[in-house]
Amino acid sequence: MRTVVIEPVFEAWRESARELLSLRVPPSEVLWSDDAREPALFAPANENLPRAVVPNVPASFLDMARSVAAHTDVRRWSVLYRVLWRLTHGDERNLLAISPDPDTRQLQQWCKAIGRDIHKMHAFVRFRLVGKDEITGREQFVAWFEPEYRIVRLAAGFFEKRFAGMDWSILTPHECVHWDGSAIHFTPGVSRSAVPDDDALDELWRTYYRSIFNPVRLKVRAMQAEMPKKYWKNLPEASIISELIAESGGRVDKMLTTESRPAKPAPKNAYLESLRKMNTPQPPSDAPSNEP
Amino acid sequence: MELHQKLEILADAAKYDASCASSGAARKDSRGSKGVGSTGGSGICHSYAPDGRCISLLKVLLTNACLYDCHYCINRRSSNVQRARFTPDEVVQLTLDFYKRNYIEGLFLSSGIIRSADYTMELVVDVARKLREEHHFRGYIHLKTIPEASPSLIELAGRYADRISINIELPTQEGLTKLAPEKNLARTQLAMDHIRNKIDERHADKRKPDAPKPPPFATGQSTQMLVGADDSTDAVILRRADLLYGDYRLRRVYYSGFSPIPEPSLLLPIKPPPLVREHRLYQADWLLRFYGFTVGEITTEASPNLDLHLDPKLAWALRNRAVFPADVNKASRESLLRVPGLGVRNVNRILSARRYTRLRLADLLRLRVPMKKVMPFIIAADHNPARLGLDDEALRARFLPPPRQAELDFEMPMAAPSDIDSVRTGEM
Numbered sequence: 001m002r003t004v005v006i007e008p009v010f011e012a013w014r015e016s017a018r019e020l021l022s023l024r025v026p027p028s029e030v031l032w033s034d035d036a037r038e039p040a041l042f043a044p045a046n047e048n049l050p051r052a053v054v055p056n057v058p059a060s061f062l063d064m065a066r067s068v069a070a071h072t073d074v075r076r077w078s079v080l081y082r083v084l085w086r087l088t089h090g091d092e093r094n095l096l097a098i099s100p101d102p103d104t105r106q107l108q109q110w111c112k113a114i115g116r117d118i119h120k121m122h123a124f125v126r127f128r129l130v131g132k133d134e135i136t137g138r139e140q141f142v143a144w145f146e147p148e149y150r151i152v153r154l155a156a157g158f159f160e161k162r163f164a165g166m167d168w169s170i171l172t173p174h175e176c177v178h179w180d181g182s183a184i185h186f187t188p189g190v191s192r193s194a195v196p197d198d199d200a201l202d203e204l205w206r207t208y209y210r211s212i213f214n215p216v217r218l219k220v221r222a223m224q225a226e227m228p229k230k231y232w233k234n235l236p237e238a239s240i241i242s243e244l245i246a247e248s249g250g251r252v253d254k255m256l257t258t259e260s261r262p263a264k265p266a267p268k269n270a271y272l273e274s275l276r277k278m279n280t281p282q283p284p285s286d287a288p289s290n291e292p
Numbered sequence: 293m294e295l296h297q298k299l300e301i302l303a304d305a306a307k308y309d310a311s312c313a314s315s316g317a318a319r320k321d322s323r324g325s326k327g328v329g330s331t332g333g334s335g336i337c338h339s340y341a342p343d344g345r346c347i348s349l350l351k352v353l354l355t356n357a358c359l360y361d362c363h364y365c366i367n368r369r370s371s372n373v374q375r376a377r378f379t380p381d382e383v384v385q386l387t388l389d390f391y392k393r394n395y396i397e398g399l400f401l402s403s404g405i406i407r408s409a410d411y412t413m414e415l416v417v418d419v420a421r422k423l424r425e426e427h428h429f430r431g432y433i434h435l436k437t438i439p440e441a442s443p444s445l446i447e448l449a450g451r452y453a454d455r456i457s458i459n460i461e462l463p464t465q466e467g468l469t470k471l472a473p474e475k476n477l478a479r480t481q482l483a484m485d486h487i488r489n490k491i492d493e494r495h496a497d498k499r500k501p502d503a504p505k506p507p508p509f510a511t512g513q514s515t516q517m518l519v520g521a522d523d524s525t526d527a528v529i530l531r532r533a534d535l536l537y538g539d540y541r542l543r544r545v546y547y548s549g550f551s552p553i554p555e556p557s558l559l560l561p562i563k564p565p566p567l568v569r570e571h572r573l574y575q576a577d578w579l580l581r582f583y584g585f586t587v588g589e590i591t592t593e594a595s596p597n598l599d600l601h602l603d604p605k606l607a608w609a610l611r612n613r614a615v616f617p618a619d620v621n622k623a624s625r626e627s628l629l630r631v632p633g634l635g636v637r638n639v640n641r642i643l644s645a646r647r648y649t650r651l652r653l654a655d656l657l658r659l660r661v662p663m664k665k666v667m668p669f670i671i672a673a674d675h676n677p678a679r680l681g682l683d684d685e686a687l688r689a690r691f692l693p694p695p696r697q698a699e700l701d702f703e704m705p706m707a708a709p710s711d712i713d714s715v716r717t718g719e720m
């Protein structure tokens with residue numbers, strides 16, 4: 001049995017796995033563990049590296065591994081290595097097509113959790129305007145976010161594409177990412193105090209949030225399924241949720257007891273007149289009707 | 293009037309429109325530009341309101357003043373609601389400000405009709421033009437168009453927008469005549485046809501390698517139908533939806549359960565339809581689009597309305613027990629898609645896995661298939677449901693939600709959490 005301690009990033013696992021595989025070490029012989037030190041900053045993944053660790057590993061496996069590496073489950077390295085072994089030495093080349101297989105399923109579930117975390121980061125990051133670059137005139141924004149997993153690098157490309165025209169930083173406890181108009185770069189994690197608490201626009205955003213809510217259709221559970229409470233503390237709109245819920249009953253009662261309004265006759269208006277005169281074509285003959 | 297107050301009025305006025313999707317746009321992003329914005333892939337819900345609805349776009353009206361008198365609408369001319377009007381620049385600035393803070397995916401702009409359809413449409417298009425041309429905005433833009441506006445304006449709207457839509461509102465002309473006297477079904481469908489042709493043209497042009505690059509045009513159109521404002525049955529609603537999907541290739545039909553509004557009209561029912569009806573329609577809609585069902589299978593002459601207690605796929609399966617059980621190791625994709633509880637994703641996984649292995653119940657369990665629902669309808673390597681009583685008359689009762697307490701009996705059935713999920717994901 002050998003113990004392999006790696007820095008918890010995909011590249012480190014790939015290096016070790018490549019070596020173990022070439023020595024033909026079966027998965028049952030390896031104990032994997034994370035290097036407990038905060039990971040030093042790695043050079044960004046070199047996209048030009050050959051995509052396969054060894055010949056015959058499907059590219060989809062490497063994509064999965066890259067994503068699973070961001071998870072925090074201690075078992076992830078050993079499951080990845082076992083799947084790699086089964087794909088290459090276990091004569092199970094089609095393993096990834098078999099979703100019900102426990103290992104495949106486990107990888108899929110980790111990938112799904114990572115995908116969801118990335119998606120929520122894309123959705124719930126809130127930028128605050130902190131200034132303007134005096135030379136370039138570009139607006140500068142900062143956001144604070146607390147992802148569940150180590151996904152900053154996986155999530156960063158989206159922000160680069162979307163917010164190219166402004167300078168921004170997203171700070172997280174684990175790693176930070178910055179864009180200055182020409183390049184993305186990463187720095188170590190920081191604490192929340194580095195980010196201002198609010199933005200001048202937050203109040204307007206809350207006004208929108210309040211007005212777009214329909215009190216007749218209160219469905220708090222559905223909201224929380226998609227926007228779990230753990231995200232609320234960094235969402236400016238979340239501070240009025242409980243107030244909106246509390247008011248909704250009264251607002252609905254008021255609507256249901258309002259007296260109905262009669263129709264108002266059409267005002268004198270040339271356009272409405274022309275509508276009335278418009279020679280309307282007959283509806284198509286295959287139009288559904290109320291008759292069965 | 294303060295911007296704040298305008299936003300309050302004009303967002304409130306827009307909230308009854310259910311569509312908020314921001315997916316399906318052509319891929320574009322802000323790299324190399326001075327602006328912001330990206331689209332492509334599936335849209336993002338940046339927040340959720342306590343009504344469970346996704347907030348992905350800044351959804352506002354340019355003005356809520358309106359010449360029309362659509363009785364289900366809070367903005368109709370007979371309503372005494374307070375009126376407001378944004379200037380195009382105000383909407384442009386709000387969109388950019390919200391976008392840069394990552395509150396939204398883009399703008400969904402609609403408007404009450406003032407002066408004339410063309411006048412209104414020009415204002416709406418102007419906002420989109422400014423965003424795209426003056427501010428290099430590459431985010432999502434959805435414009436609501438007015439069927440009576442001139443075709444050239446609709447084309448211009450389509451050039452700036454990722455999605456355009458016209459609300460059909462009600463499935464029959466009869467309903468419109470009564471509740472939206474200015475609207476006309478044939479005119480609406482004519483405008484949809486025009487949009488469809490433009491979208492098609494763009495795709496056709498793109499395929500010719502030597503043709504000049506076609507001007508950009510929206511990648512899709514969608515519509516909304518109100519449920520429960522008139523007495524149309526679900527069969528009528530679904531047949532209209534099916535026709536719209538077929539004839540005009542709509543991306544989506546949104547069903548919006550008529551909801552009580554402040555300023556109610558005398559012509560409308562006071563009680564809203566049960567929310568679950570809207571759920572069932574969305575489920576039926578998925579069955580039409582992705583599961584190979586026809587309207588005639590989902591609703592029948594005897595029962596033109598969907599069963600509120602059971603999802604429409606299960607209800608169909610119980611009416612058609614003779615076609616079951618389906619063998620998960622052998623049955624065709626089409627048959628598996630008809631098994632209650634097997635969604636598109638799991639059917640794909642089953643088809644892929646069974647090329648290499650014979651599936652047992654434990655395998656399905658690992659795929660998180662709802663076993664209780666599926667078991668009576670399938671055969672697996674270690675399971676044959678013969679004795680589970682597919683012919684049992686009581687089978688339906690097994691799937692009904694537990695009876696409610698007596699004092700709640702008058703309440704309409706609610707959608708189960710799994711139903712709510714299926715409406716979102718389309719997995720049934």
Ligand code: SF4
Nearest residue numbers: 358360362365368404
């Ligand atoms: S046209 Fe009808 S639905 Fe649209 S804003 Fe005017 S009254 Fe409302």
